[in-house]
Amino acid sequence: MISVAAIFDSAVTLALAILSLSFLVTIYRIVKGPTLPDRILGLDMLVAIAIGFIAVIGIKTGYTLYVDVAIALGLVGFLATVAFARFVLSRGKTEDDIITEARQAAAAARKAALSAGPDAKARTATAPSSGDNKISGRQDHE
Amino acid sequence: MNDVVTLISAALLVIGSVFALVASIGLLRLPDLYTRMHAASKAGTMGACLMLIALAVQANDVGTMSRALAGVVFFLLTAPVSSHLLAKAAYAVGYRLASISVMDEMKPED
Amino acid sequence: MSLFLVNLLLALSWSAVTGSFSFLNFAFGFLLAIFALSLIREQVGSVGYFSRARRVLSLLVLFVYELVLSAWRVAVMVLSPNMNLKPGIFAYPLRVDRDFEITMLANLITLTPGTLSVDVSDDRRILYVHAIDASDPEAARRDIAEGFERKIMEAFR
Numbered sequence: 001m002i003s004v005a006a007i008f009d010s011a012v013t014l015a016l017a018i019l020s021l022s023f024l025v026t027i028y029r030i031v032k033g034p035t036l037p038d039r040i041l042g043l044d045m046l047v048a049i050a051i052g053f054i055a056v057i058g059i060k061t062g063y064t065l066y067v068d069v070a071i072a073l074g075l076v077g078f079l080a081t082v083a084f085a086r087f088v089l090s091r092g093k094t095e096d097d098i099i100t101e102a103r104q105a106a107a108a109a110r111k112a113a114l115s116a117g118p119d120a121k122a123r124t125a126t127a128p129s130s131g132d133n134k135i136s137g138r139q140d141h142e
Numbered sequence: 143m144n145d146v147v148t149l150i151s152a153a154l155l156v157i158g159s160v161f162a163l164v165a166s167i168g169l170l171r172l173p174d175l176y177t178r179m180h181a182a183s184k185a186g187t188m189g190a191c192l193m194l195i196a197l198a199v200q201a202n203d204v205g206t207m208s209r210a211l212a213g214v215v216f217f218l219l220t221a222p223v224s225s226h227l228l229a230k231a232a233y234a235v236g237y238r239l240a241s242i243s244v245m246d247e248m249k250p251e252d
Numbered sequence: 253m254s255l256f257l258v259n260l261l262l263a264l265s266w267s268a269v270t271g272s273f274s275f276l277n278f279a280f281g282f283l284l285a286i287f288a289l290s291l292i293r294e295q296v297g298s299v300g301y302f303s304r305a306r307r308v309l310s311l312l313v314l315f316v317y318e319l320v321l322s323a324w325r326v327a328v329m330v331l332s333p334n335m336n337l338k339p340g341i342f343a344y345p346l347r348v349d350r351d352f353e354i355t356m357l358a359n360l361i362t363l364t365p366g367t368l369s370v371d372v373s374d375d376r377r378i379l380y381v382h383a384i385d386a387s388d389p390e391a392a393r394r395d396i397a398e399g400f401e402r403k404i405m406e407a408f409r
Contacts, residue, residue: 004145011152015193018159022166029169037175037232044224045169045182048190051217052162055193055210056155064206067197071213074190078220082227089231097236161323168330176382177339179368181326187363188323204275222362222369229370229382245340245386 015056023049035095040084047077151200158192161185174240175232183225191217255301259285307407314403315360322365329384340386341370344379344393346401353404354379360400367392 026049030042051070058066093101165188168181191214198210239246259282266281267273293302329335348354358369358379366384373380383392 004148008148008152011156015155015159018156018163022159022163025163025166025170029166035175035237037228037237038178040228041175041178041182041225042169044228045166045186048182048186048217048221049162049166051190051213052158052193055190055197056159058197059151059155059200064201064203067206067209067213070194071209071216074213074217074220078224081224085224085227085231088228088235092235094236161327164327164330168326171330171335173337174339176341176368176370177337177384179382180366180384181330183362183368184319184322185326185330188319208275218363219359222359226358226362226369229368233370239339239341244338245342245389 012056012060016053019049019052019056023053036091037088040081040088043084044077044081047073047080147199151196154192154196154199158189158196160189161192162189165189175237176229176239179225179229183221187217187221255289255296259289262288304407307403311400311403311407314399315363318360318364318399322363325365326384337384338387339382339384340389341380341382342386342389342392344381344396346372346377346379347397348401348404349376353408357396357400357404360404361396364400367396 023046026042026045030039030046033039033042051074054066054070054073058064058070162185165181165185168185169178172178172181194210194214194217198207198214201207201210262285263278263281266284267278270277270281289296290302329337346354346357348357354372354376358372361367361369361379361381368382368384369379370382371380372378381392381396383389386392
């Protein structure tokens with residue numbers, strides 16, 4: 001006959017192990033998460049898992065102050081998610097948009113460089129003289 | 143009586159942590175943000191609430207019990223609001239549904 | 253609402269008379285107050301109060317049941333080896349029109365099987381719902397209309 005206390009202890013250990021596993025899986029999603037909202041969702045999930053941890057530890061140690069910590073963490077996590085959602089809304093661009101913009105900017109820059117190729121070469125050739133001018137100008141000011 | 147309470151609490155703990163694990167696996171496997179939100183907002187909330195209820199069942203003074211249940215109520219109230227806000231913000235900004243989606247009646251006609 | 257206050261007052265006086273303000277004793281006093289009010293419901297006109305309390309309670313029970321069911325369905329779906337998903341967003345025409353009721357309906361929808369409220373249209377007529385299985389949106393709309401929306405209208409009107 002297994003005692004109730006032994007069953008309870010193993011249940012607590014099992015719960016801690018499962019929670020650690022889900023913590024790691026969620027961390028993987030946060031690190032990999034292709035978009036910002038995915039990561040925010042992962043962080044929201046982490047808060048839920050942390051509340052679970054707090055509940056298990058509170059039961060294991062019998063230290064009831066942990067309940068207040070769990071409530072405060074839940075409310076702070078809610079506020080954090082709301083603030084992140086506002087941030088996503090105010091940023092107003094998806095990751096795809098940002099990548100497309102960067103590509104377009106790079107292409108435009110490359111095109112400009114190509115079309116202005118000879119001029120650019122000429123500019124580098126004349127650069128030393130203009131530099132001299134500048135230096136002399138500055139000396140004049142002084 | 144005390145033994146029964148302890149066993150119920152142990153069962154709630156294990157079930158709650160399994161729900162949390164299922165939620166995070168769902169976060170890992172589902173294809174896009176909106177379907178992942180289903181996993182996090184339902185199974186995740188359920189897991190945390192079950193574990194807080196386990197604490198409430200196990201607690202032997204009424205103050206701890208009522209605080210744990212208040213925590214459950216807070217969590218049930220806030221979880222749908224935060225996921226709703228996140229979904230609204232993500233959709234408004236332009237994160238689209240996964241390609242396997244069958245319909246989108248929210249898309250503006252253009 | 254004033255009957256609810258009377259109910260609370262009776263529970264408080266029960267706690268004061270028995271000299272213990274513990275949660276359990278207060279809950280017992282609350283139950284006693286409900287019993288006392290139900291004895292004189294014809295005289296003070298609290299019939300509506302009781303039927304409304306019963307409907308709020310039935311909404312609560314439905315909510316807890318649906319939450320457990322939804323968590324279970326998500327668990328089964330996530331753990332099945334090949335996820336056969338047909339997600340999508342469908343529009344749901346709202347019949348409730350007060351802010352409080354819309355908020356409540358949206359929250360309940362989020363916590364129930366396979367549905368997640370995404371947005372409300374500006375004129376508050378349409379609720380956009382993301383469903384994890386949108387192969388039959390008509391059935392999903394009917395479920396919401398017959399289940400939560402009807403219960404909310406019964407409980408708060």
